[in-house]
Amino acid sequence: MSANALDALIEALRRLPGVGVRSASRMAFHLLQHDRAGAQVLAQALQQAATRITHCTLCHTFTENEMCATCLDPQRDRSKLCVVETPADQAAVERTAAFRGLYFVLMGKLSPLDGIGPKDIGLAKLFERATDGVVQEVILATNFTAEGEATAHVIGEALRARGLNVTRLARGVPAGSELEYVDLGTIAHAMVDRR
Amino acid sequence: MSANALDALIEALRRLPGVGVRSASRMAFHLLQHDRAGAQVLAQALQQAATRITHCTLCHTFTENEMCATCLDPQRDRSKLCVVETPADQAAVERTAAFRGLYFVLMGKLSPLDGIGPKDIGLAKLFERATDGVVQEVILATNFTAEGEATAHVIGEALRARGLNVTRLARGVPAGSELEYVDLGTIAHAMVDRR
Numbered sequence: 266m267s268a269n270a271l272d273a274l275i276e277a278l279r280r281l282p283g284v285g286v287r288s289a290s291r292m293a294f295h296l297l298q299h300d301r302a303g304a305q306v307l308a309q310a311l312q313q314a315a316t317r318i319t320h321c322t323l324c325h326t327f328t329e330n331e332m333c334a335t336c337l338d339p340q341r342d343r344s345k346l347c348v349v350e351t352p353a354d355q356a357a358v359e360r361t362a363a364f365r366g367l368y369f370v371l372m373g374k375l376s377p378l379d380g381i382g383p384k385d386i387g388l389a390k391l392f393e394r395a396t397d398g399v400v401q402e403v404i405l406a407t408n409f410t411a412e413g414e415a416t417a418h419v420i421g422e423a424l425r426a427r428g429l430n431v432t433r434l435a436r437g438v439p440a441g442s443e444l445e446y447v448d449l450g451t452i453a454h455a456m457v458d459r460r
Numbered sequence: 461m462s463a464n465a466l467d468a469l470i471e472a473l474r475r476l477p478g479v480g481v482r483s484a485s486r487m488a489f490h491l492l493q494h495d496r497a498g499a500q501v502l503a504q505a506l507q508q509a510a511t512r513i514t515h516c517t518l519c520h521t522f523t524e525n526e527m528c529a530t531c532l533d534p535q536r537d538r539s540k541l542c543v544v545e546t547p548a549d550q551a552a553v554e555r556t557a558a559f560r561g562l563y564f565v566l567m568g569k570l571s572p573l574d575g576i577g578p579k580d581i582g583l584a585k586l587f588e589r590a591t592d593g594v595v596q597e598v599i600l601a602t603n604f605t606a607e608g609e610a611t612a613h614v615i616g617e618a619l620r621a622r623g624l625n626v627t628r629l630a631r632g633v634p635a636g637s638e639l640e641y642v643d644l645g646t647i648a649h650a651m652v653d654r655r
Binding site: 270277281282283288292293298300304312315327329352353 | 464465466468469471472473475476477478482483485486487488489490491492493495496498499500501502503504505506507508509510512513522524546547548567568
């Protein structure tokens with residue numbers, strides 16, 4: 266820890282993703298000069314979040330209780346399980362209101378280069394969950410990046426081998442886009458998956 | 461304050477300058493999933509900075525003591541006073557090792573549109589300090605933006621009226637730059653100030 270409180274604060278702010286030394290200095294200056302109350306609020310929020318938030322025993326997302334509100338909701342269709350990478354992805358799917366099943370949040374993706382293997386994203390737990398007899402369909406909604414696709418492939422193979430019905434979000438042209446500006450891979454996929 | 465700790469954390473992170481809801485979510489996710497220790501360190505650093513850091517009675521910069529280390533340094537030339545906008549600007553001047561005098565840190569700049577007037581940047585204190593009989597030269601090193609120039613102008617006029625020797629950082633072509641790519645205003649200034 267740095268000798269003085271200002272350097273310590275700048276150093277600590279740099280632990281946030283995407284924040285370099287200049288942004289960190291600007292943030293520290295802003296908080297100290299214009300928003301000391303904000304600094305206190307943030308300190309308390311960090312403290313409470315770091316100590317209170319754990320993972321839902323069923324879907325692995327962040328929650329302050331043993332199970333998250335979604336998993337506890339009796340209105341949900343327990344035969345459908347949607348696999349997403351992060352709580353933010355889950356929130357995106359939720360906002361569509363197109364899915365009323367349950368989720369499994371990987372809290373990451375397979376990424377051998379970063380040393381993130383099947384254990385780190387709780388695949389054993391997902392397989393156990395998916396084969397509980399209640400789940401009929403697993404919908405893979407990992408991102409359509411190289412790592413997200415690889416993660417979906419690994420999970421898909423493993424679950425199909427266990428006799429489960431596995432689907433993947435459709436690939437295609439995004440709503441509102443003009444073909445001229447859509448990348449070739451997307452158009453090719455949309456052509457193959459035409460309906 | 462939000463009902464759950466995660467939303468409260470995201471809300472608090474948005475008080476940082478340049479952080480929107482997406483960045484805040486990403487930061488919260490990163491801290492909770494990969495760096496809980498970092499969250500605790502940051503919470504503590506914020507807490508300590510917000511309670512311990514005050515302003516130097518002499519130069520107005522951030523310090524944990526009554527006076528900052530620069531103002532206390534007996535090696536400094538007390539006849540020269542360099543006026544800068546922020547501690548970051550002061551640090552930039554310090555890194556050049558071209559100045560051995562003392563500083564006055566405005567902690568802002570005149571900005572009528574944002575409601576920042578002479579009181580907010582401690583001009584009365586600066587005038588008092590500059591006319592203490594020890595200071596022989598005041599060097600205006602505010603930024604070369606519209607607001608920084610206006611601030612320098614106001615301070616310069618007031619101090620010259622008090623009979624002080626006031627200088628401004630030289631304007632000119634930056635080191636390493638090609639004339640072709642330098643803006644016209646800068647070249648015009650460099651031409652007028654040629655030596």
